[in-house]
Amino acid sequence: MKELVNTHFDLGGKKLLVVEDDPIFGLIMKSIFKTWKNTITDFAVNGKEALEKLLLPGFDLILMDLQMPVMDGFQTILTIRQGHCGMAYSNIPAIALTADISEEARQKGLSAGFNDFLVKPMDSARLFATIEHQIVENAPATVYR
Numbered sequence: 001m002k003e004l005v006n007t008h009f010d011l012g013g014k015k016l017l018v019v020e021d022d023p024i025f026g027l028i029m030k031s032i033f034k035t036w037k038n039t040i041t042d043f044a045v046n047g048k049e050a051l052e053k054l055l056l057p058g059f060d061l062i063l064m065d066l067q068m069p070v071m072d073g074f075q076t077i078l079t080i081r082q083g084h085c086g087m088a089y090s091n092i093p094a095i096a097l098t099a100d101i102s103e104e105a106r107q108k109g110l111s112a113g114f115n116d117f118l119v120k121p122m123d124s125a126r127l128f129a130t131i132e133h134q135i136v137e138n139a140p141a142t143v144y145r
Helices: 023-034 047-053 073-081 103-112 124-137
Strands: 010-019 037-044 061-065 094-098 116-119
Touching: 010 023, 010 047, 010 124, 023 037, 037 047, 047 061, 047 073, 061 073, 061 124, 073 094, 073 103, 094 103, 094 124, 103 116, 116 124
Parallel strands: 010 037, 010 061, 061 094, 094 116
Antiparallel strands: none
């Protein structure tokens, strides 16, 4: 997908947890998010560290690599979905990030509990559209009084 020029990415104050063990890709993600408006990010280098960060409230979405040391993305999302980080996070939108382009990896990720699946590298526009879609799609229903 071609990068959009002069596009302003704004997540309206949403907080993302990025779980990525590759320092180079981590820097790429940081540089992408630095150009976005009203986007708060926190980073973890493996699933175990992500679970520790999710003991605190405030995250709106998770972006997670699948292949990591200590605890991979598959085990981490299963743990989150089972409520080990609190019921508030058991349904948090989560997007798998991987260099594995196989349909098997995609299906395994979706079956484990990821809401969506992106193949690295991805451009800012595709990343933003996927995040925005997941945040809107998974937003709680409006309560009318």
